[in-house]
Amino acid sequence: MRAQVKNLKSHGVPYATTYVRAGYKHRVSPVLLAAQGSAESMNFNKAVIECRLHSPAGARGIAQFMPATARSWNVDPCDVKSSINGQARFMRALLDKFGGREDLALAAYNSGPARVAKLQRVPRIRETQNYVRFIQLRKSEWKR
Secondary structure, three states: OHHHHHHHHHOOOOOHHHHHHHHHHHOOOHHHHHHHHHHHOOOOOHHHHOOOOOOOOOOEOOOOEOHHHHHHOOOOOOOHHHHHHHHHHHHHHHHHHOOOOHHHHHHHHHHOHHHHHHHOOOOOOHHHHHHHHHHHHHHHHHOO
């Protein structure tokens, strides 16, 4: 576990220990969670993390939870630990739903599980395709 924390910290990832603990607890790659957190928070933008900035759709916090999703997963999006743990739980559920396929789980996190379940592929939505690609690339860079 220490090696993973050290690795993430070497890449400038804040909250590395929280990502690693949440990943281990919920059986999700901590590097995947951190890469996703980077994408969701505009590269760990402090204003996003502190909920001073939110998406045009209303998503908030380091993991960019929509208000209804945050309520359903019992997450405080403005609390980093709550948000990262909620992100890990949600990703575990999505990975289970989509047979362990990270690309589909990420697409579902970004564009909604129902859409991805209906299509059984990453939707042809530029934002979602770029989101999945960015996280996969960052994950491969950070695993080195």
